[in-house]
Amino acid sequence: MTSNRQIEELVKECLSRTVAELDFIVRNNYSHSQEQVIAAKQVIERKRAEWKIKNVETSRQIDDIIRKGKETWFDFHVLNFDGYRLAVAGSIDLAYYHTLEIIFEDVFFVSCFFRGWRSDTEKTVFQIPNNEIELNRKYEIEQDYQFFIFRTEDYKNDVIIAANNVTFNTDTVFYYDRPDLKQNERIADFVKKKNAL
DSSP states (O other), X not given: OOOHHHHXXXXXXXXXXXXXXXXXXXXXXXXXXXXXHHHHHHHHHHHHHHHHHHHHHHXXXXXXXXXXXXXXXXXXXXXXXXXXXXXXEEESOTTTEESEEEEEESOOEEEOOTTOEEEETTSOOEXXXXXXXXXXXXXXXXXXXXXXXXXXXXXXXXXXXXXXXXXXXXXXXXXXXXXXXXXXXXXXXXXXXXXXX
């Protein structure tokens, strides 16, 4: 018989794990104890609830960053996707650098233009939509994932991402090798360094 104390101890152990690790326990319940599965489900629910609250504020901050510039556009492209994390880069000149990285974690669904899109900064660009239930039905999204939308200027469809968490950074990331980087500047990982062997 399982005690509440056992579950509480397992929950404490699970708190340091990522949602992907916990989801693995739940999906592979045949190789884990019933108590481990229960604890993993509880921690997933807790983390998702915390993220939902945080994601609203983070989404507002991201939209403010996108729209604060003097230009009336902001360009985006998918920087990388590993099956769990999706990074979208943005700036007013993606030929040479990006100034914003938006990182989505525990991604369930993506409908986007991987080579890039442009958004009109005179309107809201990035947001959590109000019609999430309708979108859940349309795109068959599992419960508890949150929708994020980039409004596009040059396509009929917007970019839609269903994920559990969103974060961002505002480093300037150059797409070419250059010396004397300042604080919060770096070279993109895909750039071949001149001095590299």
